[in-house]
Amino acid sequence: MVVLTNPPTEQLSLVDAYKPIANARVAGIVPVVDLSSPNSAADIVRACEELGFFKVTNHGFPSDLTARLETEALRFFSAGEDEKEKGGPALPFGYGNKRIGYNGDMGWVEYLLFEITSQPLPPASLDFLDEPSATRFRVALNEYITAVKRLACELLELMAEGMGIQPRDCFSKMVMQEESDRMFRLNHYPPRPQQQLNSSLSLTGFGEHTDPQIISVLRSNNSSGFQIAVRDGSWVPVPPDQDSFFINVGDILQVMTNGRFRSVRHRVESNGCEPRLSMIYFGGPPPSQVVGPLPQLLLRSGDRSRYKEFTWADYKKAAYNSKLADNRLSPFENTVA
Ligand SMILES: C=C1C[C@]23C[C@@]1(O)CC[C@H]2[C@@]12CC[C@H](O)[C@@](C)(C(=O)O1)[C@H]2[C@@H]3C(=O)O
Ligand SMILES: O=C(O)CCC(=O)C(=O)O
Ligand SMILES: [Fe+2]
Numbered sequence: 001m002v003v004l005t006n007p008p009t010e011q012l013s014l015v016d017a018y019k020p021i022a023n024a025r026v027a028g029i030v031p032v033v034d035l036s037s038p039n040s041a042a043d044i045v046r047a048c049e050e051l052g053f054f055k056v057t058n059h060g061f062p063s064d065l066t067a068r069l070e071t072e073a074l075r076f077f078s079a080g081e082d083e084k085e086k087g088g089p090a091l092p093f094g095y096g097n098k099r100i101g102y103n104g105d106m107g108w109v110e111y112l113l114f115e116i117t118s119q120p121l122p123p124a125s126l127d128f129l130d131e132p133s134a135t136r137f138r139v140a141l142n143e144y145i146t147a148v149k150r151l152a153c154e155l156l157e158l159m160a161e162g163m164g165i166q167p168r169d170c171f172s173k174m175v176m177q178e179e180s181d182r183m184f185r186l187n188h189y190p191p192r193p194q195q196q197l198n199s200s201l202s203l204t205g206f207g208e209h210t211d212p213q214i215i216s217v218l219r220s221n222n223s224s225g226f227q228i229a230v231r232d233g234s235w236v237p238v239p240p241d242q243d244s245f246f247i248n249v250g251d252i253l254q255v256m257t258n259g260r261f262r263s264v265r266h267r268v269e270s271n272g273c274e275p276r277l278s279m280i281y282f283g284g285p286p287p288s289q290v291v292g293p294l295p296q297l298l299l300r301s302g303d304r305s306r307y308k309e310f311t312w313a314d315y316k317k318a319a320y321n322s323k324l325a326d327n328r329l330s331p332f333e334n335t336v337a
Helices: 024-029 040-050 063-077 081-085 133-163 172-176 194-199 251-256 295-301 312-320
Strands: 031-034 053-057 094-100 105-116 182-189 203-209 215-220 226-229 235-237 245-249 266-270 276-283
Touching: 031 040, 040 053, 040 133, 063 105, 063 133, 063 182, 063 276, 081 094, 105 133, 105 203, 105 266, 133 172, 133 182, 133 215, 133 276, 182 203, 182 266, 251 312, 266 276
Parallel strands: 031 053
Antiparallel strands: 053 245, 094 105, 105 182, 182 276, 203 266, 215 245, 215 276, 226 235, 226 266
């Protein structure tokens, strides 16, 4: 069953909920999928079609892994700038501060970006830290990543099941292969100094964008700031929930479903007071994977393909030459005859 966060006194239809936010009442439109429910597959599909975004509860994820990684990450981010800069620059992996990507995007955020393979993170991934911190951090990262990969796989299988498509692993196999292109990101949004707080009301932590991959699995501490764009383009704040995961449909899943699932536009706007720590797993396909709408979906619906075929390597190259807010899919769309 899809339930609403902060349920309003009367149930809002989604059409109403897409209207610009006039008050906090409509901030609770985020679909919540209870993974222990027998309806979870259908609920996930509905959420991916309507928003491309949902919250997952009753996921069975070991909370001690999250707590340990959060402790290690905060220990790292509280170190001096000189220490942290030893892990940079992020090209794209490593430590980055304020600069996002290569094309001039900036945000009030510092981060660590890791490449994930089928093997645990190698010692080299944190070799800029002293021992025993490096090993402790790496072990916490590896344990969390192993569990979050499993969760991503389960969600992708539920998507296929909910859409009635075979095989059940048609989406999950894309991100579970040896060569699949996966990343893990720790974002830290530090509180802002007092004089800056007086200068403007809100500050972009991470500018608006869609995630290029198939799926993103996000967990954050209890700080607000994460927002999603709904169909009419208005921004809706997502109430934080440190015990749940938030799932973004990425561009490639939008393509594979021929636009039935929506790649959600999102951003982080910080009020500068609450420090935010988020951890995000990005699941993408192998570089050589040819991507396009699933033939069985086209056959079943009789729809024309809305996208050209391309490889993930082509798409990623184009993505990394784009600015955060760009619409990265438009060059890959088929024009209507
Ligand atoms: C400005 C950019 C940062 C980004 C690469 C890009 O050129 C456009 C996509 C951005 C994004 C968004 C989702 C993930 O956070 C990310 C790692 C990704 O794969 O695409 C980032 C890229 C980045 O920060 O390097
Ligand atoms: O840090 C967050 O909460 C979201 C950041 C994000 O969207 C990203 O890193 O792609
Ligand atoms: Fe994102």
